Amino acid sequence: MKLLHIDAGITGEGSVSRQVSAAVVQAARDAIPALEVVRRDLDADAIPHLGSQHLGTAEGAGVLQEFLDADVIVIGAPMYNFTIPSQLKAWFDRIVVAGKTFRYTEAGPEGLAGGKKIIVASARGNLYAPGTPLAVNDFHEPYLRAVFKFIGIDDVTILRAEGVAFGPEQREAAVQVALAAAPAVVAELRTALAA
Template structure:
């Protein structure tokens, strides 16, 4: 059964990134009527911060972990299982201060784990989530796409591409919805602003 993992990270319930990611899931469902969508809202159900116990637990061999250590990694195991189960990911990203929302970084810290999503060998690090595809839907108040005057301020796309690639996900597509501040100020109608991005999202799935 084809499976899509859908993550949202914006704190705004009616955000641009949420609407576009929802359209992606809806279109994907139409294309895969026999498929399954795993949904996780990182804003309303944030991942837990990594702490000292988590770190020592992660680097303790699995068969030697105590009950406390297993409990410390249970949330990480759950999130990684979703990544392993899914064939494809769509991540709704709201650009915050030129980077990703803090709740999305918490999720990254939980799923980037030696021996589960990557490993170190004689040839160096190797991602273990191979054969997956990811679509990043990034909404930002300004325009930060490559080649624009503010393009160098975009740390969202490069970071997520890098971390996903490190974990073995190299088929990554970015859909940018820059300039959303125009909607918030009323300079542009929301429907007018969204239309081209919605078309891009539907075509990306098709």
């Protein structure tokens, strides 16, 4: 089983999303000894924004192939300005590719990348629970679910640490909520592997 570990946060050691994504990957390593982990750090090694000079280059093909080869993708995804970081958007621009991960048919679009599991470590400064005034500003988690669904992936689990900007105590509590969800997610992974 191959796990692709992606991080997009720019706050290094202090990053909540990195802390949670790393904990998930470590728990998965511990639970599944044969697991092969591939690392992609979108801050240390940014993928250029898609432009005329980059269309169809070998680098883009490499990013796509790495995604296609993975069974599980763990993504550290902070919310920046109500959506995902542009570093992560640049990654999506390389993996959402007509003819590779989706295609249009007479019946409409069809996802071609099904069968993968996505685990997102979501970190946000504010609170966006359904029914709250800020819920309409959440273009972060709904975006992630929508784009993965478009390419055929419904199996998206989100470990959420939110309200982290409200102060150190709230931040720590939010991190603990997200970390507490990790064992069940990893247990499910191990079961899926055994099936």
